[in-house]
Amino acid sequence: MRKGAFPVNGPKAAGVIVEGIKTGAIKKAVEQGADLLEVRVDSFVDLDPASLAVSLRKLKKISGLPIILTVRSKKEGGLQPLSDRTRAALFEALIPYSDIVDIELSSSGIIENVVNSAKRNGKTVIISHHDFKSTPGDAALRDIIKKSRGKGADIIKIAAHAGSLRDLKRLARALLGDDDLIIIAMGEKGVASRVFFPMLGSLITYGSVTGKGKTAPGQLTLMEIKEAFKKYATA
Secondary structure: OHHHHHHHHHHHHHHEEEEOOOOOHHHHHHHHHHOEEEEEEEOOOOOOHHHHHHHHHHHHHHOOOOOEEEOOOHHHHOOOOOOOHHHHHHHHHHHHHHEEEEOOOOOOOOOHHHHHHHOOOOEEEEEEEEOOOOOHHHHHHHHHHHHHEEEHOOOOHHHHHHHHHHHHHHHHHHOOOOOEEEEEEEEEHHOOOOOOOOOOOOOOOEOOOOOOOOOOOOOOHHHHHHHHHHHHOOO
């Protein structure tokens, strides 16, 4: 893994940038203490690769923070339906201007090319899996991790809906049983995981910058996460 993508020790929070790269939102994320920024390109209206490349350079210059490039597929929570061809073109154009690249394990049509492009450009690769209905069983979680490593993941992200304390424990076991993971429990019962799983080793947690741009069930604001870190992670 390219360690330069992680500027601080301890729990790290990414501010999620949605619906375009706007100076006000960028500055707000920095003021709120973001350690990284996730750019959710799938939420943008303007998807012209050339103009987005200019915007990413601007984002980097204003924030000075590592950038996670995400063009999420609709079936795993993307905010609009984008074809594999469109997503592949966006990744290819924007990877040079990012630090970390997130691609879903289920994106079988484009994952190999996206990972290879990221590696050629010296970027850290997150391979992700999202389940908005349930938490996979222990064996399924291990299988996701194994398959993601086989596809070239530097980091594996698993976000799953937690409907019970048992689900939370299952996700915590997966987190404690392996390295270089991002584990998130989604939904009302999973909210605490967004603060406390990073203290158990989950590499990144994600928070909305404005409070209106939440991209997953149970997502906290960046400010809420950073305040909780101050309260609990420095004890």
